[in-house]
Amino acid sequence: MTAADRVYAIIKQRILDGQYPADSYVREATIGHELELSRTPIREALRRLVSDGWVEVIPHHGARVVSWTQRDVEEVFELRVLLEPQVVRRAASRIDATQLDSLGELACHMEQLCERGDDQAIDEIAGLNNRFHAELITAADSPRLQRLLEAIVQVPVSRRSFHHYSDEELHGSMRHHREIIRALAAGDGEWAASVMRAHILAARAAQLHPPARQAHESQQQQRRSAR
Incomplete structure (x- = not known):
């Protein structure tokens, strides 16, 4: 370096x-x-x-x-939902047992951190999630896709996105990881692509719309202020 x-x-x-x-x-x-x-x-x-x-x-x-606006964030997710399903579609016919084991270990570690749920755990999940998606890109064996996604995904919003998740959304993301692994193990690219699309759309919803618990806390605070 x-x-x-x-x-x-x-x-x-x-x-x-x-x-x-x-x-x-x-x-x-x-x-x-x-x-x-x-x-x-x-x-x-x-x-x-x-x-x-x-x-x-x-x-x-x-x-x-650089300051990222909501429009910038929306554009990033629009591009991800086009590219990342193609990544796992390719990976399904190319991934090996070692890479599947690595994905499983990353998923397991994220699930354990998910049970903690504190800010430090969320930060660690974000880092492991980046490694999970990087492993998928490696398995897809497409330098062109890799360059495109590195330019798109490596933005400030990507690392902090998990702090916007509700508990339900966070556990849903973990389930998506497991289903992607199952689809890849079965060699079913269309199944993997379908789950990845849902995974990215769920991430977009969590990023762009405050979770229910935050809205509830805001309402409670407004009621207390009005008293």
Whole structure:
């Protein structure tokens, strides 16, 4: 890993974790002082982050973290629902036993974390979920699909999406993982694609619409305020 690679990974992770919130600026001097690096690798990393859509250059101000609107999120899910079913459709005829075992282990770990349900567990589920989908892409053996999805899915909303799930939605996502694995084990690409489509649409609904428990909590708070 080069110095620029390291800076890129650190800044991207901080964006995902919310340390650099939307519309905040990533300062070259601050990063350089913290990591004890010259500005050359930092500028290279920032150019890559701009190219990948994480930050934007504001003239005379610097690099600003991109703010994702609801329309942006909707577009990401529209593209995912087109591409990811094709991923598992291809994977069904190409996946091997080792990859199936890996998917099963990831699913099991996510289910265990799901029972905890705290914020740290949700963050861990998000990371494992990314690995689960990455394993599917690897099994599909399509570099073109991989490049497309890496450009689309690696956005700030993807890592934080599980925090929008209700308990029911979270458990439903886990069931989708298991059914995708069963479909792949059976070599049934159409079954796998159908479940993946439902999985992405459910994720979109959870991301774009507050779950019932949040609405209920909001209503309760409004009633208390009105008293």
